[in-house]
Amino acid sequence: MAKAAEKQTSRAVMMAGKERAIVMAAHDLFLREGFAGTSMDTIARSAGVSVKTIYSHFANKDELFSKVMLAACRDGLLSGELPPDTVLAERFGWFRETTQHGLMEAGREYLSHLLSEEQVALYRAVTRDAGRFPELGRQYQKNFARGRTGILIAYLAGIAREKGWTARDIAQDAALYESLLRAGLFEEVLHGLRPGNAEEIERQAQAASKTMWGLFTGECL
Structure with missing residues (x-):
């Protein structure tokens, strides 16, 4: 039980780290290139993850853009x-x-x-x-x-x-x-x-x- 919980926690930490990397990369690219000028492939390369990983966190590019930019507006x-x-x-x-x-x-x-x-x-x-x-x-x-x-x-x-x-x-x-x-x-x-x-x-x-x-x-x- 303890090992399973530890494994689950480790996975959650890893997933959270990947999401932060995606958001940070998307933030920089969207500010510099805008929505149309930024591809999911470019974000993935910059974040050091696969495009599939991005889609496991965000439904689509629109959702990622909105989340990143609304946060940046604050x-x-x-x-x-x-x-x-x-x-x-x-x-x-x-x-x-x-x-x-x-x-x-x-x-x-x-x-x-x-x-x-x-x-x-x-x-x-x-x-x-x-x-x-x-x-x-x-x-x-x-x-x-x-x-x-x-x-x-x-x-x-x-x-x-x-x-x-x-x-x-x-x-x-x-x-x-x-x-x-x-x-x-x-x-x-x-x-x-x-x-x-x-x-x-x-x-x-x-x-x-x-x-x-x-x-x-x-x-x-």
Whole structure:
């Protein structure tokens, strides 16, 4: 009995390891090549398994793509609901800084995530295959809005409380700041026209935060 149980456990561990290898290989290939550009044979070679093994874990390519891409849409920082302000303040040094500099640091954090190599590849893959897998687009928007946009809303709400700006629409402010941060740079990075490097991010965050702070204080009116 003990030997049979040990054998069963060993088999389960081996199967789980193979599934992880398949998912990791598929993740890299789908982000780089998209759904149509990635074959099951290529995934199998990259994972070091047979195509038959892949089909023992996933019914078809559609199921594997959906599972991998939906997992990739989730923000690793925010695996559940948005954390309370105290947790965000521990994670981000700028979260309690209710100044233009703090606003700039918030923008830099946002852009560093948005323009990371994996996020750009994910956005391209999602938009390229959203017609075939509409749930991907919904999940991407849901998770990004709940995650990075949610952090901006929580941060701007803190500024409004500190400054006594009780009449502000914080969600609208966050949407405007996102637009300023993305303006020009995001599209050009997606199209390979500009690098999303630290210098570009710094420049964009400085310009966006200056404009946004001016709107807050009335200097741009």
